[in-house]
Amino acid sequence: MGNRPLNGIKVLDLTWVYSGPHCTALLRDFGADVVKVEGPGFGDHTRLFPPMNDGASGYFYMLNHGKKSIALNLKQPRAKEIFLELVKQFDIVAENFVPGTMEKLGLSYDELKKANPGIIMASIYGFGSFGPYSSLPGVDPVAQAMGGLMSLTGLPETPPLKTGPAVADAIAGIYLAAGIMAALLERLKTGLGKRIEVSMMDAVFTVLEESIIRASMTGDALPARGNTDPLGAPWDAFPTKDNHWVMVCSLGGDRFYNIYNKIGRSDLAEEYKGDGPEASVKRANDLRLLNKAFAEWSINHDAEDLMAMMRAERVPCGIVKDVTELLDDPHLIARNMVAAIDHPILGQVKTYNQPVMFDGQNFGIDTSDPDDYMDPELGEHNQSILGEMLGMDEETIKSLYAEKVLWAGREEE
Secondary structure, three states: OOOOOOOOOEEEEOOOOOHHHHHHHHHHHOOOEEEEEEOOOOOOHHHHOOOEEOOEEHHHHHHHOOOEEEEEOOOOHHHHHHHHHHHOOOOEEEEOOOOOHHHHOOOOHHHHHHHOOOOEEEEEEOOOOOOOOOOOOOOHHHHHHHOOHHHHOOOOOOOOOOOOOOHHHHHHHHHHHHHHHHHHHHHHHHOOOOEEEEEHHHHHHOOOOHHHHHHHHHOOOOOOOOOOOOOOOOEEEEEOOOOOEEEEEOOOHHHHHHHHHHOOOHHHHHHOOOOOHHHHHHHHHOHHHHHHHHHHHHOOOOHHHHHHHHHHOOOOEEEOOOHHHHOOOHHHHHOOOEEEEEEOOOEEEEEEOOOOEEOOEEOOOOOOOHHHHOOOOOOOOHHHHHHHHHOOOHHHHHHHHHOOOEOOOOOOO
């Protein structure tokens, strides 16, 4: 994996689906050695998520490349003993079960720190381990709903909408990774671990921007406003003659005045000109009218012409791109954000690299190293981890298979 910031840090990863694996994928990309601990049956549920090819999941690959896997039935006493022995040699235990699950397994933070006082236990929950909602089941759309994001997404006249991707999962995973790294720094001073948790609802609440402070000051909840913003005009995604959409975000009275004169609407430019608060409020109140006028112009012009005019005015703008376009985007490719993999089961696939740059380099997938870019088979590393880390001989490991403490591959096979 080369020299990366978290080289030498070891993670026991009990997480599954998206939020937790997203967190541990970041840690892995930064150099941590991540070992997935997968349960009976088929392990992480995303092993069955589409897109699939010959029994392998692209979704699972996306979040778990470069990790290792042991298949351990933590409901068995012997498995619990093995897990606690591993804890002695690891830095972090990550999990995103329902609150109380680790306690029921006999693997609470109190138990973990008896084995290793320096252990960091990091958890993601829908609503946290305490509070009135803590016992409720939580998934991404519910966290978006109860965290307020759905009330701000979409248009005023349409029902609430969630965002396309699972942003509540993603935000929670990023926050947990940040918390883990802060705990690692604190451990350098104290020698002691920490119990960390992130609630998905809490995480969503923190990204509602000015709607929170506005509601506290005025008592009014911001309505959903689609792609628009009262900060400027034109401000929306606009259709073009060549069947593109271009997002335009124009700030300031001078830009507004110049743009509307250039599109032949000097009447609007004169009526709504000005940089003071009164002119800004007037434009904001009639933003739908102003955007409609701009759209009537944009639909008769190509996207490149529109963007050239905007850039001449130093107005931020950009074509709305779909994901197939992004995979071949020259800017993303130049920044090493697209990793092209020749996977032995999935075939030729592309995925994203993580976006944090260190001296102009991001630590993502090393496409030249199969140990770095491959995802693990279920229980693929049972023998190597238990043998090398715990000193178990081959006969002992075979007996654990016989006792259904360990297995490799799907249980039914």
